[in-house]
Amino acid sequence: MLAGAVVIWVAVIGLSVFATKIRPGAYGEKAGLRLIVWGGCVFPVVVLTALLVWGLQMMPVLRAEANGPTIAVSAERFWWRVAYDVDGEPGVAKSLPEGGVPSANEIWLPAGLRSEFLIGSPDVIHSLWIPSIAGKMDAIPGRVNRLVVEPTKPGVYNGVCAEFCGDAHAQMALRVVVVSPEEYEAYVARQSQPASVGADDEGFRRFTENGCDACHTVRGTAATGKVGPDLTHLASRRTIAAGTLPMSPENLATFVGFTHRVKPGVQMPSYGMLSEDEIAAIAGWLETLK
Numbered sequence: 703m704l705a706g707a708v709v710i711w712v713a714v715i716g717l718s719v720f721a722t723k724i725r726p727g728a729y730g731e732k733a734g735l736r737l738i739v740w741g742g743c744v745f746p747v748v749v750l751t752a753l754l755v756w757g758l759q760m761m762p763v764l765r766a767e768a769n770g771p772t773i774a775v776s777a778e779r780f781w782w783r784v785a786y787d788v789d790g791e792p793g794v795a796k797s798l799p800e801g802g803v804p805s806a807n808e809i810w811l812p813a814g815l816r817s818e819f820l821i822g823s824p825d826v827i828h829s830l831w832i833p834s835i836a837g838k839m840d841a842i843p844g845r846v847n848r849l850v851v852e853p854t855k856p857g858v859y860n861g862v863c864a865e866f867c868g869d870a871h872a873q874m875a876l877r878v879v880v881v882s883p884e885e886y887e888a889y890v891a892r893q894s895q896p897a898s899v900g901a902d903d904e905g906f907r908r909f910t911e912n913g914c915d916a917c918h919t920v921r922g923t924a925a926t927g928k929v930g931p932d933l934t935h936l937a938s939r940r941t942i943a944a945g946t947l948p949m950s951p952e953n954l955a956t957f958v959g960f961t962h963r964v965k966p967g968v969q970m971p972s973y974g975m976l977s978e979d980e981i982a983a984i985a986g987w988l989e990t991l992k
């Protein structure tokens with residue numbers, strides 16, 4: 703393209719210089735018209751059409767291939783379901799692959815590698831947007847969109863849902879943590895471990911008694927609910943409820959007791975009817991899920 707542009711530029715400048723040098727009236731009106739039709743219309747149409755066809759053909763070749771992990775991101779109302787190291791089959795898939803190491807609302811990425819997000823949704827259209835790292839990509843029910851990202855600088859970045867998806871849309875954020883590839887591997891290895899929960903743990907007993915396990919999984923225990931976020935390593939995350947509150951024992955208690963006041967429209971029932979002690983016991987136990 704550069705070579706072509708130089709040739710055309712030299713020709714156009716040459717013509718202009720030539721035009722200033724010739725005697726007025728040296729060429730007739732017909733000759734002038736011919737130059738405009740051939741040089742000004744036909745030539746650019748042919749050249750630009752050829753470039754367009756060539757460029758479109760080149761697009762798949764230029765698309766960056768991932769050389770890092772494949773991470774499934776499911777946009778839910780109103781949080782992000784994450785699974786590390788899933789098997790992403792090429793081609794157009796209708797739903798996200800099962801398996802992988804589950805997490806939520808926080809995505810760790812290795813710096814300097816091209817990781818691939820497989821992005822889907824079980825309910826409505828959302829959009830994953832991590833402004834410092836990549837452009838927006840819609841999460842559409844019934845199809846899987848792919849997004850290759852290559853973060854270069856370690857750090858913590860913010861992401862949001864960028865497509866109105868319901869009441870709590872504005873409280874559907876996430877954190878992206880970019881670390882070295884070694885730290886990334888260690889993180890995923892830690893996340894793949896089950897939680898260590900004693901059978902006589904007071905907080906865990908109240909967690910199951912109140913039916914939290916119907917919606918939440920704590921790997922290594924009998925809690926295998928799939929509706930809400932995996933809580934196995936909840937306390938290792940930076941925020942609660944998709945960026946709504948910073949992670950702390952007090953905020954965990956606030957979220958469980960005043961769920962709808964903290965996040966209006968949230969798809970989890972409030973447990974305000976529980977006694978303060980009971981909520982404190984549950985929150986204290988959740989805090990141990992590092």
Ligand SMILES: [Cu+2]
Binds near residue numbers: 780864866
């Ligand atoms: Cu959303």
